[in-house]
Amino acid sequence: MDNIYLPRETRIQSIIDETHDAKTFTLSFVDQDYNRAFSFKPGQFVEASIFGIGEAPFGISSNPNRKDSFDITVRVVGKVTEAMHQLSVNDTLGIRAPLGNSFPIEESKGFDILIVAGGIGLPPLKSLIEPMLDNRNEYGKFTILYGARTALDRIHRHDLQKWGERGDVEVLQTVDHKDGNWDGHVGVVTTLFEKIDIDSQNTVAFTCGPPVMIRFVILDLLSMGFPEDRIISTLERYMKCGVGKCGHCAIGHKYVCTDGPVFSYKQIKRLPEK
Ligand SMILES: Cc1cc2nc3c(=O)[nH]c(=O)nc-3n(C[C@H](O)[C@H](O)[C@H](O)COP(=O)(O)OP(=O)(O)OC[C@H]3O[C@@H](n4cnc5c(N)ncnc54)[C@H](O)[C@@H]3O)c2cc1C
Ligand code: FES
Structure with a gap:
């Protein structure tokens, strides 16, 4: 073995x-x-x-x-x-x-998809976005919201542009602080919710980013009427072994490294506050 x-x-x-x-x-x-x-x-x-x-x-x-x-x-x-x-x-x-576990890609088929990423939270979601776009016809409306500190802090810039140019994906970007030649939206990522039209009863939302961003994204999604099991997030904890043996990543009875890092809000809300 x-x-x-x-x-x-x-x-x-x-x-x-x-x-x-x-x-x-x-x-x-x-x-x-x-x-x-x-x-x-x-x-x-x-x-x-x-x-x-x-x-x-x-x-x-x-x-x-x-x-x-x-x-x-x-x-x-x-x-x-x-x-x-x-x-x-x-x-x-x-x-x-x-x-670790994985995003529920199969279970999301047939639904509209909303991706909400912040900063270095886009890379793990890119491993979900790309296979979904390989099978674009299996999903409904596809929206990607991305926020970064400044325009120069945006990760996967060329991929964001490429996805936006497909014509069947809506990509909206925002920055916290304007710099350089940025003439796009300024404000935290949740300010982009005003610009999109989402059917919360028929959409699966995936979010990854800094903990404070995730917190506000989830609050807004709940107020839009998203079911708790269709808000999917990743949790980040200090890890050592990564394989469920050392207990470093434990939150209550869950190990983020093996039970996660992907959780629905329905699962997260049962975890003790940390
Ligand atoms: C499941 C998972 C996926 C991740 N994916 C990515 C990714 O795709 N790209 C990426 O850049 N980073 C990612 N991270 C974060 C990454 O693991 C940390 O940045 C890294 O461990 C820091 O190691 P270091 O030795 O450079 O920093 P250290 O010298 O250990 O620490 C430097 C600083 O970072 C803080 N820090 C370190 N680890 C964490 C953590 N897990 N959470 C909060 N603060 C921390 C420390 O408190 C310290 O202030 C992920 C973390 C987890 C748990
Ligand atoms: S990192 Fe060791 S149990 Fe999760």
Whole structure:
């Protein structure tokens, strides 16, 4: 049996500078048989490690239908993420994956889809948006709302533009503070709700972003009449093992690493306040 704590070596295939403090790494497992067999579901995450520095969790940001490689998008905040940003193409990175549960993509078929993302919350949702758009006719109206601190802090800018140009997806973006040439909307992401027409009884909403954003998004969705089990969010907690053994990520009787990171509001509201 595989050792669940043992990272597997991946090689960095490419690196994209998303913003001044965020990069997307495309990774492939060095063991080619393992690489060919590797698969994941939208919303699952990895534990990425650098020998001698440490290990940290990141949502997978690429389309699960893409084979041979996968992406993680990493914002610098501390020692592991700083060390990752020093890496170059062809360097190696330890990965344990796939971890955690996933977004309910099958259960959302037939519904309108509302995606509400903030900052570095877009990458995990991108692993859901792309396979849904591969099968666009299986979903109703498709709306993506994205908020970032400034225009230059927007992650996956080219993907947002590409999705908006399809004609069958409404993409609205906003920034907290205007900078550079930004002539779009200014205000927190929830101010975009005024601009869209949503049938709350026939829509599944997915949200990921800073905890304060998620809190206000959920409050607004509830006031719009969304059923509690059709508001889907991710929770972020400090993690160590990532596999339900150490208890670091526990909220009450739930482990965010194995019961989550994806939860419906119906499940979240039963958890103790933290
Ligand atoms: C399931 C999951 C998915 C994630 N997906 C992504 C992703 O796609 N992209 C991304 O950039 N980040 C993501 N994160 C956050 C990422 O794991 C942390 O930024 C990372 O662990 C920081 O490691 P570090 O060693 O660089 O920072 P450290 O040196 O450990 O800490 C630096 C600072 O960040 C704070 N911090 C560290 N971890 C967390 C955390 N989990 N929650 C709140 N504050 C924290 C610390 O308190 C400290 O202030 C995710 C976290 C989880 C749990
Ligand atoms: S991180 Fe160890 S139990 Fe979740």
